[in-house]
Amino acid sequence: xxxxxxxxxxxxxxxxxxxxxxxxxxxxxxxxxxxxxxxxxxxxxxxxxxxxxxxxxxxxxxxxxxxxxxxxxxxxxxxxxxxxxx
Numbered sequence: 001x002x003x004x005x006x007x008x009x010x011x012x013x014x015x016x017x018x019x020x021x022x023x024x025x026x027x028x029x030x031x032x033x034x035x036x037x038x039x040x041x042x043x044x045x046x047x048x049x050x051x052x053x054x055x056x057x058x059x060x061x062x063x064x065x066x067x068x069x070x071x072x073x074x075x076x077x078x079x080x081x082x083x084x085x086x
Contacts, residue, residue, distance in 0.1 A: 002034040002077060007084040010039030010067040012049040014084055019061040039067055 003021065005014035014037035022035045048063050056063050
C-alpha cells in the first residue's frame with residue numbers, strides 16, 4: 001500500500017503526517033506500507049518549518065531533509081492520497 005499526504009508546500013503539515021504515520025506503523029510492526037508527503041506548490045529553496053521541526057523532534061518524530069517536489073511523479077501509483085488544508 002502507498003499513502004501520500006499532500007499540503008500546500010510540504011514544509012509543515014504533510015511532512016509531520018508522514019513522520020507520525022511512519023513511526024506508528026513501525027511501532028505496530030506493519031511492513032509493506034510506503035508513506036510519503038508532497039506539496040502542491042514548489043516555492044524553490046523552501047526548507048522545513050523550523051518551529052515544526054523543533055516540536056516534532058521533541059515529540060520523537062524526524063521530519064527529514066528539505067521538501068521534495070519530485071514525489072509528484074509517483075502520484076498515480078499511490079493507493080490513498082490524503083489532502084490537508086488549513
